[in-house]
Amino acid sequence: MELITVFIYASIYIGIVATTFYILSFFAYQKKERLMYTDNELPKVTVLIPAYNEEDSIERTIKSVSASNYPRNKFEILVIDDGSKDKTLEIAEKFASKNSLVKVFHKQNGGKGTALNYGIKKAKGEIIFTMDADTSVPPESLKNMVRYFKDEKIMSVTPSMVIARPKTIWQRIQHVEYLQGLFLRKAFASINSIYITPGAFSAYRKSFFERYGGYDEGNITEDLEMSLKIQFNGYRIENCSEAPAYTIAPEKFRELLIQRRRWYFGLLKNTWKYKKIFGKKYGDLGTFVLPIGWISIFFSLIIAIFSFFKTISKVKDEFLYLQSINYSFSNTFDLNAYFIERFLFLFFSNPIILFIILFLVLLGMYIRYGVKKIGGSPGLMINLPLYFLTFSILFSIWWIVSIFYALFSKTVKWR
Amino acid sequence: MEERQLDSKKRYFYAFVIGTIVFLIVFGITYFLSYLEFQRISNLQSNSAYRIFEDKLDFSIFEKDMCPETSFKEVTQDLNFQGRIIDDLEKKLGKSDQSVLSRKKFYTLVELEHFEFVKTLNQECKLGMNTILFFYSNEKGDLKNSEDVGKLLGAVYTKNQNNLIIYSFDINLNSDLIKKLKEKYGIKESTTVIINEQYVVINPDNINQIEKYLSEE
Numbered sequence: 045m046e047l048i049t050v051f052i053y054a055s056i057y058i059g060i061v062a063t064t065f066y067i068l069s070f071f072a073y074q075k076k077e078r079l080m081y082t083d084n085e086l087p088k089v090t091v092l093i094p095a096y097n098e099e100d101s102i103e104r105t106i107k108s109v110s111a112s113n114y115p116r117n118k119f120e121i122l123v124i125d126d127g128s129k130d131k132t133l134e135i136a137e138k139f140a141s142k143n144s145l146v147k148v149f150h151k152q153n154g155g156k157g158t159a160l161n162y163g164i165k166k167a168k169g170e171i172i173f174t175m176d177a178d179t180s181v182p183p184e185s186l187k188n189m190v191r192y193f194k195d196e197k198i199m200s201v202t203p204s205m206v207i208a209r210p211k212t213i214w215q216r217i218q219h220v221e222y223l224q225g226l227f228l229r230k231a232f233a234s235i236n237s238i239y240i241t242p243g244a245f246s247a248y249r250k251s252f253f254e255r256y257g258g259y260d261e262g263n264i265t266e267d268l269e270m271s272l273k274i275q276f277n278g279y280r281i282e283n284c285s286e287a288p289a290y291t292i293a294p295e296k297f298r299e300l301l302i303q304r305r306r307w308y309f310g311l312l313k314n315t316w317k318y319k320k321i322f323g324k325k326y327g328d329l330g331t332f333v334l335p336i337g338w339i340s341i342f343f344s345l346i347i348a349i350f351s352f353f354k355t356i357s358k359v360k361d362e363f364l365y366l367q368s369i370n371y372s373f374s375n376t377f378d379l380n381a382y383f384i385e386r387f388l389f390l391f392f393s394n395p396i397i398l399f400i401i402l403f404l405v406l407l408g409m410y411i412r413y414g415v416k417k418i419g420g421s422p423g424l425m426i427n428l429p430l431y432f433l434t435f436s437i438l439f440s441i442w443w444i445v446s447i448f449y450a451l452f453s454k455t456v457k458w459r
Numbered sequence: 460m461e462e463r464q465l466d467s468k469k470r471y472f473y474a475f476v477i478g479t480i481v482f483l484i485v486f487g488i489t490y491f492l493s494y495l496e497f498q499r500i501s502n503l504q505s506n507s508a509y510r511i512f513e514d515k516l517d518f519s520i521f522e523k524d525m526c527p528e529t530s531f532k533e534v535t536q537d538l539n540f541q542g543r544i545i546d547d548l549e550k551k552l553g554k555s556d557q558s559v560l561s562r563k564k565f566y567t568l569v570e571l572e573h574f575e576f577v578k579t580l581n582q583e584c585k586l587g588m589n590t591i592l593f594f595y596s597n598e599k600g601d602l603k604n605s606e607d608v609g610k611l612l613g614a615v616y617t618k619n620q621n622n623l624i625i626y627s628f629d630i631n632l633n634s635d636l637i638k639k640l641k642e643k644y645g646i647k648e649s650t651t652v653i654i655n656e657q658y659v660v661i662n663p664d665n666i667n668q669i670e671k672y673l674s675e676e
Contacts, residue, residue: 065478325460382540
């Protein structure tokens, strides 16, 4: 058996065992009772919205969060203008003049981490939400997420992150990616193994910041760093699937590549920073979830690189073959019943094809869960095939570029 | 920080067991499909052999005129299909699988029966049918080359379906028939193509190298 075949089957086997484990964990979690705040017990919350040149979306964001069904006397919204050069500050101040929940602060540009740390110092809430200026939430999300904080071990709660109004091909692919991520996030929460709290919208206990410090201001993925810091210090990160949050995804391939390069490069750096998290001491996260995650990435890349070169050599062979037979399409295939039978036999007697079908079925179930949680997903029938056909290729490209940057010490900036 | 416990050790065990079972079931399904296809090929082979023998006996013993309505074209298609599926099964089930080997030997026998019958029809009915004997090898070093020539011959066949029959023989098959064939045609290496029992082409890499020896319909 060739080495690459061993890699392929090993990655499939690991994938099946891991998926089974996550599905079992998900169902076990549904049966557990959880401590939840009732309406009367809800603590005071602060929503921090750091903004840099967000004149197009800032008003919509503030409007959406201020429409939350959270008790008004326990709720404040702080907009931190991070030295915007456009009308962000003006628009936010205009909104604040009409809405007493909203306060606007202005500081010199210093990056998202600095704006969040600035906001944390000003915040009066026991629970702090961080929210991107291009994100919006339905009225119930805030309250649903805060309820989880009754359990004192919980330091952060993540929402159901969804792509808002996907239009371009790239947004549609990301839309499905986010949808299928909702199930996995819940499964990870069930074994306290969430290691990414979305920067676009997440909730934290303020006391954590007071005890362990705020955001790492030089970090390009400050949200990831914060979640690993919470896990590293032995606390819980929960997920509230009943709290959708809609974010704007990159529209173009180049923008998406830059975003993913930042994310994956940040993941590499922050995983290295918190490498001690790997191991028995950190329960399911350190023993299973993180090691399996990295092994899967490693296998995916090996297989993708192999498939790339194999495809090139196959295309080259096919080209030479077509030349050698004085190519004429009508003469290339004899489409009779035997041809079709042999094709079907070869197709369905190939274990890899059956495994792909199995994973597609599982993916379909994840997506169904996601759609149910966010209450529908228009255009899914177009988005799904786009995702199935392209995501693994895109995933490999993003990772290869990110590893290249990491290996050759290239600098990755936030924007 | 206090050491965290695994949420449930049992769940890992269950995941391992269920995952392993699912993994094996998928291989079981592919093996089962191969088995079904093997059964079908076996039946088809017996059927082809029966038809060839029946046609031959009709012609030789009962002196029936076979020229206008012979079924050799249909049998040719069946044989091509069987040959390919047997090769596929060999790749899936392994070179040492005895059931596939026995089918392969039987296939060689049926092919030669057919070859002989076509030669007779060529003489008696002036069919003008071209024949190609293709000697290949599925050994590791030869496989790629054999597949390339196989594809080339596939293209030649598709272009000349009405007046061409290709017979393929695995030179590594442990069979007396193959040994005798190799001796008769002086086969020393894999991917040797013999056209109309006269022209020998070794490792052809272009369709013209073969087509130039084919007689017109």
